[in-house]
Amino acid sequence: MSPTEPLPTEPPPSELPPTGVPPAELPPSGVPPAELPPTGVPGPDAAVPDAALLTVRGLRKAFGQHEVLKSIDLEVRRGEVVTLIGPSGSGKTTVLRCLNGLEVPDAGVAEFAGQLTVDFSTPVAKKQVLALRDRSAMVFQHYNLFPHKTVLENVIEGPVQVQKRPKAEAIQEARELLARVGLAGKENSYPFELSGGQQQRVGIVRALALRPQLLLFDEPTSALDPELVGEVLAVIKELADEGWTMVVVTHELAFARQVADEVIFMDGGVVVERGHPDTVLRDPREERTRQFVDRLLNPF
């Protein structure tokens, strides 16, 4: 495929009918990440765009006999969007889950902007995993909203119950965030009353409300009906444009090409290829990457 040829997948999110939030109409970031007091220590280098926010070296994880991650290295700079692509079972989701402390790796070192270093090969103290978790927030493939809580309660649960922020302030911020993703007026709905796309936007707002330094997206559109994918990708793109740092596991190559600063192709628990999206997605060096990308673009 020549570099000039457009990817024949669905149109990029910005061209989609604005079912949710058309990025253009969004007010300029009410809460840009740089202005937010991060949950951890606000790094003095927050404004330096090229500073590495997260560095991971030699991440390993096995489930029983099955080695899911065989030494993964990862570097995410501030404001950068890294997308992980690869066939199912390649370990990309496990990488995210390790970063969020939902899995504890067997080995490897994670370093957060010089503030926090976790060496997983030593017996990892619970506190360290929690500290790692505090710096990121996860958006799940199946949303995992709390079904017994309203949209607003879902969003303020973390800020109020965990971060002990004043409830009035948390509600105010939650309302603003919900309005920004096109969910004004849905504050008192229950998750089951919303469409999949709306639920996932609540999932994103729930993560944003924690004011994390790093957003983690685990196949955020894979559970959605095709016509709802665009509204969610549009929100994620908008966040990327605002400068949020994020790692996105996705099968949406057009999205990856448009939004990502780096694409990492994983297979069998190793990084096969990484680089600029134009290279990895259009002119990959590795045969395995080429096969995977071709299969996604031409399923028949």
Next chain:
Amino acid sequence: MNINWELVWSSLGPLLTGAITGTIPLALASFGLGLLLALVVALMRLSRNRVVSAVARIYISVIRGTPLLVQLFVIFYGLPSVGITISPWPSAIIAFSLNVGGYAAEVIRAAILSVPKGQWEAGHTIGMSRHQTLVRIILPQAARVSVPPLSNTFISLVKDTSLASLILVTELFRVAQQVAAFSQEFMLLYLEAAVIYWIICLVLASGQSALEKRLDRYVAH
């Protein structure tokens, strides 16, 4: 068979008094205490600590593996021979609570396990501890799932309280026995008692459906 309506009416007062001052408070107190016990036992059973989990498992096994009447008699007639004498009412409440604790523990355990793993993870990702996630996220959802089976447990308990008559607790059935012995109208009095138990259970069952409706939003759709 001639129905002695006069006796039906004159016995209704004592029988209802027995239900209101005996059966119902006995059932409510035992169910409340039993549920608290069941929650503790269910969490012990789910504990990663093998000893804690084993203790809970043995307790559940003993309670479910022995007749309620035997449990009642061990506490009221058995314990005095080792120097512990407990009067009828506390004996009954202890026995019924222990019994509910064993049965409801399994219900609660299953309900907790029925909440999708993703709910634990969502709790963790917003920074909640295991305990916070359990209390604020998992248990409210488990509660909705356990309403139908726990209602069964409660309805069974209401009927089982009649066993307390055998350790001299004055409740609905014991009153019926006394009036029946005095009047020699066994059929009539026992049927009358049965109808009152039935009405209590009907009320409980409609309460169950109302509660289920109210808690409907707790279920992931």
